[in-house]
Amino acid sequence: MDPSRDPLLLTPGPLTTSAGVRGAMDRDLGSRDAEFVALNAEVRRRLVAVVAAEPEYTCVPVQGSGTFAVEAALGTLVPRSGKVLACVNGAYGARIRQICQRIGRDVAAVECPEDRPVDPEAVDRALAGDPGITHVALAHCETTTGLLNPVPAVAAVAAARGRRLIVDAMSAFGALPLRAEAVPFEAVVASSNKCLEGVPGVGFVVARARALAAAAGNSPSLALDLHDQWRGFEANGQWRFTPPVQVLAALAEALRRHADEGGVEGRGARYRENLRVLQEGMGALGFVPLLSPSVQAPIIVTWRAPGGPWSFEVFYRALRERGFAIYPGKLTRAPTFRVGCIGQVFPDDLRRFVGAVAEVMEAMGLPSGAPGTGEGEA
Numbered sequence: 001m002d003p004s005r006d007p008l009l010l011t012p013g014p015l016t017t018s019a020g021v022r023g024a025m026d027r028d029l030g031s032r033d034a035e036f037v038a039l040n041a042e043v044r045r046r047l048v049a050v051v052a053a054e055p056e057y058t059c060v061p062v063q064g065s066g067t068f069a070v071e072a073a074l075g076t077l078v079p080r081s082g083k084v085l086a087c088v089n090g091a092y093g094a095r096i097r098q099i100c101q102r103i104g105r106d107v108a109a110v111e112c113p114e115d116r117p118v119d120p121e122a123v124d125r126a127l128a129g130d131p132g133i134t135h136v137a138l139a140h141c142e143t144t145t146g147l148l149n150p151v152p153a154v155a156a157v158a159a160a161r162g163r164r165l166i167v168d169a170m171s172a173f174g175a176l177p178l179r180a181e182a183v184p185f186e187a188v189v190a191s192s193n194k195c196l197e198g199v200p201g202v203g204f205v206v207a208r209a210r211a212l213a214a215a216a217g218n219s220p221s222l223a224l225d226l227h228d229q230w231r232g233f234e235a236n237g238q239w240r241f242t243p244p245v246q247v248l249a250a251l252a253e254a255l256r257r258h259a260d261e262g263g264v265e266g267r268g269a270r271y272r273e274n275l276r277v278l279q280e281g282m283g284a285l286g287f288v289p290l291l292s293p294s295v296q297a298p299i300i301v302t303w304r305a306p307g308g309p310w311s312f313e314v315f316y317r318a319l320r321e322r323g324f325a326i327y328p329g330k331l332t333r334a335p336t337f338r339v340g341c342i343g344q345v346f347p348d349d350l351r352r353f354v355g356a357v358a359e360v361m362e363a364m365g366l367p368s369g370a371p372g373t374g375e376g377e378a
């Protein structure tokens with residue numbers, strides 16, 4: 001197999017990775033070996049450093065995809081008598097609510113339209129009206145649309161009312177600024193394979209050590225109990241159950257490269273430039289984004305489907321033949337498609353992508369990317 005023939009992944013994840021990160025997996029590491037224990041400690045230390053300072057905060061990785069870590073955080077940090085306020089303006093906010101229902105945690109929701117940020121005043125009203133709510137949870141970037149939620153404002157409201165904040169920063173961690181010193185959070189959840197540009201297979205939670213210490217016995221799950229997982233790391237630096245050693249070796253390398261690129265600032269700058277090139281190029285072809293620029297995060301863009309002879313499948317296959325993988329829309333309303341600007345992807349890649357879109361439009365007989373008035377859309 002020749003990785004140079006794989007398509008560039010302009011998706012929400014898994015994403016295109018560097019050869020260096022993939023190469024770091026070419027190891028067999030014993031889970032109890034001193035080298036692996038040290039590598040694991042390095043990963044945990046580097047992950048905390050992205051958003052907070054030790055020793056107030058610590059990092060607990062967990063085997064699985066990002067959702068495993070979200071479920072682990074909610075199940076461990078929210079006591080059985082607790083109640084979560086889920087902020088819902090897309091699929092990932094809705095998933096927080098669904099997890100709470102499934103694991104038996106009381107949950108209420110503030111809902112907003114998919115193209116609008118979570119409203120901090122609505123959060124404040126919900127908290128004022130329900131003293132039983134102990135935790136507020138929201139997605140930093142709602143990847144459903146690519147929308148940036150106002151985490152600092154929601155954090156301020158939660159703090160003022162003495163409630164704890166859990167942030168699903170899956171598609172933001174490592175690229176969008178978030179610091180515990182400025183935005184008081186109980187826990188931030190993310191995974192290896194989005195803006196950190198590692199390979200999929202591990203999620204993690206950066207949480208207040210005090211909160212983890214107080215969470216013994218909360219979790220309804222054995223495998224997803226972050227308190228127990230954390231106690232294991234603190235005791236001997238080892239994982240409770242088989243660690244994904246190659247995934248962690250790749251994540252360590254990915255984190256070193258993240259630091260070399262200038263950390264959150266450097267990575268965020270590249271993604272913002274990717275976004276600019278994408279918006280400019282697609283805009284020139286007539287495409288219209290779903291979101292207003294003020295709430296568009298430099299992560300993934302939702303485009304309204306063009307009028308005329310549109311078929312996502314045809315568009316997708318033609319772009320795939322030209323070396324690019326895009327993503328379907330995830331909206332309940334208007335037909336859309338999504339193009340990501342994260343991963344080992346550079347402004348020149350987005351320029352080539354826009355060129356490929358122009359070719360495909362010609363082949364499909366699409367005169368413009370402008371959305372139809374409604375009648376021609378499928």
Ligand SMILES: *Cc1c(COP(=O)(O)O)cnc(C)c1O
Nearest residue numbers: 065066067092139143168170171
């Ligand atoms: C990708 C993503 C998830 C879920 O991640 P999986 O790895 O698919 O489980 C959760 N929340 C947000 C905001 C995401 O972007």
